[in-house]
Amino acid sequence: MSTPVSFFGQQVLNRVSFLRCSKEFVKKSLNHDSTIFIPFIEGEALISPENGNLVQLSYSTKSYQNILSTVIPAYTTLLNSTRSRSDESGINLTFLGLLEETDSTFNFEWSNIAYKGTPYFGLDIRVTDNTLFKKADFESIFSFPQMTRDHIFEQTNADASLYSQGRMYLDWLAKYKFCPGCGSKLFPVDAGTKLQCSNENKSLHCNVRDARVNNVCFPRTDPTVIIAMTNSDYSKCCLARSKKRYGDFVLYSTIAGFMEPSETIEEACVREIWEETGISCKNVDIVRSQPWPYPCSLMIGCLGIVEFNFHNEVINLNHDDELLDAQWFETTEIIQALDDYTGGIRVPFKNGTNLPGSTTIAHQLIKQVCENYKRLRTAAASHL
Ligand SMILES: [Zn+2]
Structure with missing residues (x-):
């Protein structure tokens, strides 16, 4: 007898966690036609006014095209730099995994193995007057209602589980801004699944940056x-x-x-x-x-x-x-x-x-x- 799947606990995607460290993979998956983004505003997801479902953005939906074709290519140039931090860029992104379907058009070769599936990302919008991206860049979704506890339990377990994974990573990216070792700014690496200390001054000791293993910060559970x-x-x-x-x-x-x-x-x-x-x-x-x-x-x-x-x-x-x-x-x-x-x-x-x-x-x-x-x-x- 197999263990029953808990609500929020369905593993819809293959997380392919070993691919997150490849900048080439992250760039390609961010900008692929089939890629799906689950948007959050200030850490909370959105509900579609049309059908009450969790909002998911794709390049194929006309009203979302502007968001994705402006923001994502610009963000791609900032990957693995302090300028990708949400207080500078206005967004946090985290790679969730690949939805493996037979008709998936995205594929990526790594160590002679081809990984195929639809890439999914969580996208947290935290724009201010001082960030690179502005509220106007996300105009078409800003008026959508936010997800509530009552609404989330009415979603399918697949959507609730995507929401749960995205929310946990994005909440962590938004909260952990400074290195616990030296107080320098942290910036996201590995597609928003790790945070790295920005302290480049070797004479200034940092017990996070200088650790032989785990020299980055990981999300907590x-x-x-x-x-x-x-x-x-x-x-x-x-x-x-x-x-x-x-x-x-x-x-x-x-x-x-x-x-x-x-x-x-x-x-x-x-x-x-x-x-x-x-x-x-x-x-x-x-x-x-x-x-x-x-x-x-x-x-x-x-x-x-x-x-x-x-x-x-x-x-x-x-x-x-x-x-x-x-x-x-x-x-x-x-x-x-x-x-x-x-x-x-x-x-x-x-x-x-x-x-x-x-x-x-x-x-x-x-x-x-x-x-x-x-x-x-x-x-x-x-x-x-
Ligand atoms: Zn540090």
């Missing part, structure tokens, strides 16, 4: 554990209501928290469970993961199996101040809610509360508890 707590026969599931959750609805969900340096995934779960709920859990199963582009997390989904003994399972919200409430629910009540669920970003649950919708890993973990419960019951019945 922040590992986060997300846990559905259950008991040994899966008949109960502990869900919590967060103080931070936005919106005017009541949501009961899994708990989550950032991993800390030098922690295993399992130990991070044990700590988070105790800090947030007071529950003592010693048994953690890693189930599946999901990229989460707000701004750069990797959600590592786990089940925390709590051995009930009138002590371990007792809820105490007083350690840290993150939860408004946490409760042990009967798994059968949750199964009922999931059976009645017909799609959408929330699952109606009892007494006007809600559970997270199917595009979230929280939902998938809760569903996993329900499925484990049903499997155990079926197995037990067959032994009677």
Whole structure:
């Protein structure tokens, strides 16, 4: 059985990461007729006013031709220089990969192997009065609505996954402007997937530039554990209501928290469970993961199996101040809610509360508890 694909986690493109270092490849792919650009304005993608889909620009669409035929050739001359920085050029670009289709017209030969596919780039527009490119260069898309959290979950997983990859790289390119080693300006290299220190003064030491390996800055991914707590026969599931959750609805969900340096995934779960709920859990199963582009997390989904003994399972919200409430629910009540669920970003649950919708890993973990419960019951019945 193959692992199910998480929302935001579908690998639509071949990232061909080894080709990013070839300037020839980057130049050719940027300027090819078939290339697709996913535009963002100040770090957020756009929705087409016509059909509500994620906006994707191509040279073949007339209204976008001006943008691409002016901006991209000019930007190509700035590649791998400090002038390509968004505060000078007005844009950030990042190569996402090749969509491998049989009728693809782009190809590139590297070490005697031909790589074929439609090149995809993320394009973040950050124009000001002082940048090389101006607002007028992007006139035809500036009035488009920006992507919201509600809209992104209505996109196909393929588009949401392209969005996630682009958003994570572009957010990083926009935020990391100065070298952590010496404070000099950073500039993008390898098609916007690495940042290099611009300090050329050899007498001025920089522990990033002068490192023997990793002498560039890489994008970061922040590992986060997300846990559905259950008991040994899966008949109960502990869900919590967060103080931070936005919106005017009541949501009961899994708990989550950032991993800390030098922690295993399992130990991070044990700590988070105790800090947030007071529950003592010693048994953690890693189930599946999901990229989460707000701004750069990797959600590592786990089940925390709590051995009930009138002590371990007792809820105490007083350690840290993150939860408004946490409760042990009967798994059968949750199964009922999931059976009645017909799609959408929330699952109606009892007494006007809600559970997270199917595009979230929280939902998938809760569903996993329900499925484990049903499997155990079926197995037990067959032994009677
Ligand atoms: Zn430096």
